[in-house]
Amino acid sequence: TEVAPGAVHVPGWLDTERQRELVAACRAWATGPVPMRHTRLPLGGVMSVRTVCVGWHWQPYRYTRTADDVNGARVVGFPDWLRELGREAVADAYRDPAAGAAYAPDAALVNFYDEAARMGMHQDKDERSPAPVVSLSVGDTCVFRFGNTENRNRPYTDVELASGDLFVFGGPSRLAHHGVTRVHPGTADPATGLRAGRLNITLRTTGLSD
Numbered sequence: 001t002e003v004a005p006g007a008v009h010v011p012g013w014l015d016t017e018r019q020r021e022l023v024a025a026c027r028a029w030a031t032g033p034v035p036m037r038h039t040r041l042p043l044g045g046v047m048s049v050r051t052v053c054v055g056w057h058w059q060p061y062r063y064t065r066t067a068d069d070v071n072g073a074r075v076v077g078f079p080d081w082l083r084e085l086g087r088e089a090v091a092d093a094y095r096d097p098a099a100g101a102a103y104a105p106d107a108a109l110v111n112f113y114d115e116a117a118r119m120g121m122h123q124d125k126d127e128r129s130p131a132p133v134v135s136l137s138v139g140d141t142c143v144f145r146f147g148n149t150e151n152r153n154r155p156y157t158d159v160e161l162a163s164g165d166l167f168v169f170g171g172p173s174r175l176a177h178h179g180v181t182r183v184h185p186g187t188a189d190p191a192t193g194l195r196a197g198r199l200n201i202t203l204r205t206t207g208l209s210d
């Protein structure tokens with residue numbers, strides 16, 4: 001379903017087995033050299049989601065190789081299988097094998113939402129590349145708010161994102177404001193290995209080369 005130009009929602013894209021694999025990978029990253037934690041914001045706030053990064057470490061508002069705001073450790077490498085998954089995702093969402101083949105993400109942000117976590121309306125503009133962002137959801141269903149490029153207010157569209165859903169944001173939608181207004185507790189399928197809460201994995205192209 002094309003929610004807006006370049007913004008394509010593919011419900012149920014990941015089967016249960018691939019969701020299980022993603023949950024296992026996220027658990028390993030979450031307990032890796034840079035542990036999953038609540039990101040501290042420069043003005044003193046703390047995000048309600050917990051985040052761990054792959055390939056490049058995101059800290060508000062830049063990408064680094066070391067987690068200077070956590071423990072100084074080097075971020076884990078971006079695995080080839082995750083880049084392949086991103087290529088499949090873009091090819092399927094856009095029904096364009098060439099767009100899939102050209103996709104070369106180098107960073108992933110893994111966000112974990114407990115039942116109280118939210119993400120306020122924001123734009124993702126720390127990447128220096130026009131490449132699309134791929135979003136994969138596992139666990140509890142959430143309400144995802146997809147807004148406009150101008151400001152964080154109306155008009156916006158609320159979309160439920162469920163376990164296994166793919167969303168690709170590219171082209172004119174790449175700089176749209178977006179957020180997560182709530183998580184529906186108890187809606188996860190335990191067969192994915194995630195008993196409670198929601199995981200969201202976003203693939204990004206930083207445009208950096210170190």
Ligand code: MD3
Pocket residue numbers: 109111119124133135144167169173174175176177178179180200202
């Ligand atoms: C639209 N994450 O990590 S994924 C984020 O569900 C983030 O955890 C949310 O927003 C989450 O920055 C939303 C959907 C998403 C991700 C990136 C986008 C939507 C986007 C980039 C541009 C436009």
Ligand code: FE
Pocket residue numbers: 122123124178
């Ligand atoms: Fe975002």
